[in-house]
Every structure is written in structure tokens, then in C-alpha cells.
Amino acid sequence: MASTKSIYIASDSANQRIDKFLSSYDSTLSRSFIQRLIDNGNVTVNGKFAKSSYKLKEGDEIKIEIPELEPSTVKPEPIPLDILYEDESVIVINKPAGMVVHPAAGNYSGTLVNALLYHCRNTLSGIGGIERPGIVHRLDKDTSGLLMAAKDDFTHNHLSKQLKDRTIVRKYLALVKGIIKEDSKKIEIPIGRHVSDRKKMSIKTKRGRIAITEFTVLERFDNYTLMEIRLKTGRTHQIRVHLSAIGHPVAGDRVYGGRQKTEVRSQISIPRQMLHAAILGFIHPKTGKYLEFNAQLPDDMKYILIFIRRKN
Secondary structure (H helix, E strand, C coil): CEEEEEEECCHHHCCCEHHHHHHHHCCCCCHHHHHHHHHCCCEEECCEECCCCCECCCCCEEEEEEECCCHHHCCCCCCCCCEEEECCCEEEEEECCCCCCCCECCECCCCHHHHHHHHHCCCCCCCCCCCCCCECCCCCCCCEEEEEEECCHHHHHHHHHHHHHCCCEEEEEEEEECCCCCCEEEEECCEEECCCCCCCEECCCCCCECCEEEEEEEEECCCEEEEEEEECCCCCCHHHHHHHHCCCCECCCCCCCCCCCCECCCCECCCCCCEEEEEEEEECCCCCCEEEEECCCCHHHHHHHHHHHHHC
């Protein structure tokens, strides 16, 4: 079976190559997978088969037919993991930007789940099913940082309850566009599926769920602000949607940040969303002890900040 989605091209997406646009539009689809879809005739523009080099025009209608993931394709793979903690119940990983958490259409391999299946063998919780064994919570593909997985169902249920009760500590570092005047703020705006694009989340939705994001400004620059963010709820794309809603989207966010371009004054190009899950704290389900972990900024974010500070 396959699923079909339609995308209508707005003016700010015109003149882009279709393969580049689609890989930025949906971060769960790799560019190589999109290339295969195009080569196999699964992508059309205005009813005609597309070529990778096609330059989009305003008003174009793209249709993509994506084959469904078969569970049998989820295989263990010897992918290196940056493990900060591991015992018989839980494992904490520092996920790199660019790694998808679990298999989905377009990413049947190379995911964190593929790596966990190889590393943990048959010790992962089965609550998430074949495609998401052990996965308690997720990070977006282009968000780096801390993520935990459960090795048994008791641990999985316990950690899930902590998430539901909002007792897990999750702090992020984000570089956002513009200068934020407030030193700290709580954003409390419901989030739900976008009314016309089911891949996106939005504050303009028919069925919004409560979403709470708190932030503290750490440093202000000429055109950017560095902040620490604390999640009180865990809606899909919550940080990115909330910050975009207040007019300060995460730098490099191709989905919620509007048109991305190199800053003329600083000549800096930001390759991905500058969002990092830096701190993760939770009560160990079996020992009852509080554990907290800290992941240092990845090199790409360090480089961007050094560059901006020098130009500030």
C-alpha cells in the first residue's frame, strides 16, 4: 500500500529544485529517498512526472506517492551510539543532528532504532511496537541531544507516566532569529495539526492541545538570541511552533522559520535548525534515584555561535 500527499507551492518556495525543496519540506524524507521516488515515477507536478532538476513555480501542485513501511524492514544495524548512561533498564543517548529516531517512510535504515536494536539486542521494551521498540520520547531529525529509551515494559510505562505528569526535566538550547526583549517568558498556546498540511503542527488548528514552553535568554546578538528552553509539555514540534508563533523561529528551521537565506552582514549559512536537547533528568523507575545528564553543544552549533560572537 502507499499514501499520497499533495503540496501546493507558495511564492517563497518558487525557483527551488524539486528534490531540494522536498527534502527540506519534510525532514523525515532523505534526499536519496526522494530521488528514488522521482526516478520511480512516484512524484508528479501538475499531473506530469517530475525530474529532480525541475524548478518549482508558484501555484505548482506536487503529488507524492510514498510506499508504506513494512515492519520486516526494521533491522539491527551496527551504527555507533554516543551513550551517556546505560543499565539493565534504561539507556540515555546523545543523538546527533541528522539522525531519524525511528523508521518511517523514506528512512528504513540508519535510524536510532536500527542502532538500538543492534546494541541492545532483544532487551528493548515492546510497548512501542516493531517500529519503535524502547522509544519513550522523540527528537526531530535535525535536533541534536539527549534521548532515553527503555529496555523493559515496566521502565517504559514508568518513564511515560513521568512525561505525562511533567516531572521529567528537559532543557534545550536554541539559537533563534531576532532579539528577544524579555529575559524570560512562559508560552502557553495550544498546538494541533495544521488545518491544511498534516505534516505540520500549528497554533491555528481545530483541535489544539495544551502546550507550555518556558524560556530564559542567555545571550543576545545583533540578529539572534541564544536561549535556554524548558518543556513543560511534549507536543510534536512544540518548541519550533511556539517560537515561530511569537516571531522568533529557531534559526535554520526550514519548516517553521520561513525562507532561509545567508545573512548578508555576517555571511553565515545555517545548515539546520539550531536546537539542542542539552539536559535530561528523570527518576530511575527501579532505583527511585534522580538522574540528570548534560550533553555539550555539537560542533556545528559551537561554530555558529563563535562566528556570530566575532561579528557581533
